[in-house]
Amino acid sequence: MKMEKIRFFLNGKDVETEIEEGEILLHTLRERFRITSVKEGCSIGECGACTVLIENRPFYSCLTLSSKVRNRNVKTVEFLGREGLHPIQESFIRHGAVQCGYCTPGMLLSAYSLLLRNKTPTVEEVKKAISGNLCRCTGYVQIVDAIIDASSKITERMDDQQIPDRGCLSKDEILNLLASTENSLIIAGGTDLLISLREKKDAKKFIDVTSCKELKGIEKGVGKIFIGATTTHTEISESQILLNKANSLRMASESVGSPQIRNMGTIGGNIVNGSPAADTVPALLIHDARCILESKDGKRLLPLENFIFAPYRTRIERGELLLGVEIDELDGFEEGYVKVAKREALAISRVSFAYAIKEKDGFFEELRLAIGSVTPSPFRARKFEERLRGKERDKRIVEEACSILFEEIRRLSGDRPSYRYKFPVLRDLITSRLGR
Secondary structure (H helix, E strand, O other), X not given: OOEEEEEEEEOOEEEEEEEEOOOEHHHHHHHHOOOOOOOOOOOXXXXXXXXXXXXXXXXXXXXXXXXXXXXXXXEOHXXXXXXXXXXXXXXXXXXXXXXXXXXXXXXXXXXXXXXXXXXXXXXXHHHHHOOOOOOOOOOHHHHHHHHHHHHOOOOOOOOOOOOOOOOOOOHHHXXXXXXXXXXXXXXXXXXXXXXXXXXXXXXXXXXXXXXOHHHOOEEEOOOEEEXXXXXXXXXXXXXXXXXXXXXXHHHHHHOOOOHHHHHHOEHHHHHHOOOOOOOHHHHHHHOOOEEEEEEOOEEEEEEHHHHEEEOOEEOOOOOOEEEEEEEEOOOOOEEEEEEEOOXXXXXXXXXXXXXXXXXXXXXEEEEEEEEEOOOOOOEEOHHHHHHHOOOEOOHHHHHHHHHHHHHHHHHHHOOOOOHHHHHHHHHXXXXXHHOO
16 A cells, blocks of 8 residues: 655644555544544535644535645544633533533544633534534533633633645646546545545545635636636635625535535535535526636536436536636625524435525526526526516515426426425425525
8 A cells, every 4th residue: 555654733742654645534543543533424424523724714624635734734523622621621521511522532623622712602503513523412502602601711812833744736727637647536625526435445546626725716707707726615715705705605615514525525525526415506696607617628517407417416527627617606686595404403405496596576587597406417597587587576476486396307307206295395485595
């Protein structure tokens, strides 16, 4: 097995170790550094027992390649206990927020990350921050109380430990590797890819594009916005540009997975994975998103509507790299994103839709609607849009137009048993959001 050296900061110390190709951070911390507070639970990024902080953001170490932390700042719960019990640890004890303790290290780190950024969190903000950490015996009331209590005792600030240049690949280097390497896979967040490969017991050579500066960021142009492929869901959900110009996309990214998944997962991965339930795709569709693709042979622009053509199937070609997406601003529109799932966090959508409405004197001047999780791939409901354009914004009229929408859905995917549940849910939610 090919080995490589990595150097990074671990709990404030500069460390170095050898890792195997494709090794995950959970294994590196437990087996190479003997840090056993980092637990293996589900191995698919749901339980949170493996949570660590990377540059003070929670990540699932079971889904993080060790090579990704080169020259980065990693913290485990041992960081909190360097000089005796940390105020958060004391608060957990005081409130009885610990029983078996298996989930506690990850829970403490998620809480610490929150309190570094927000010294006075609300109960809802605490619940959201720990939504990626499951507890099966203590119950969440004591945990939430402990975090709220500890918030007044945290005086630490975000540390400014200098992280050296990570030696990231350039876009041209990535394209050269894609052209010259057989059976290699692009990896960014890896939150879906690593699980899929693990289930297949399939070892692949990865080309890690996470740190490529040319693929990251949100840039506003004239009437358009560029979003780099490796921009994370956290970065999108916190973007002021998108809050003002593409709020449905910001809302969609905010609904993805858990804080850990949002810190890891990227918009490019959400698109290229091609899932029918991809959260960001309906929001991108109502903004007429274009995928920007490049290979050694050149660059091309492809509408997202044509890019995903079947479940988990896209039109990306061998040797091509998704650079990002370009979307249109929607000035003067009311936007929203609605998702129905089995639970609040860490759940795949059963039904989802994004909408944008421009209203004038109580009538639909312009309307855009895209549906996810109902057809083989998300789609723009253009016939539904046409039916309501110029009509009064009235619940009864919207509900009647849903029959056109359901015809579109059946045309794309036939009749399915799940529609007995999904159609009434979709009708009621669309009517309540679009109607008056």
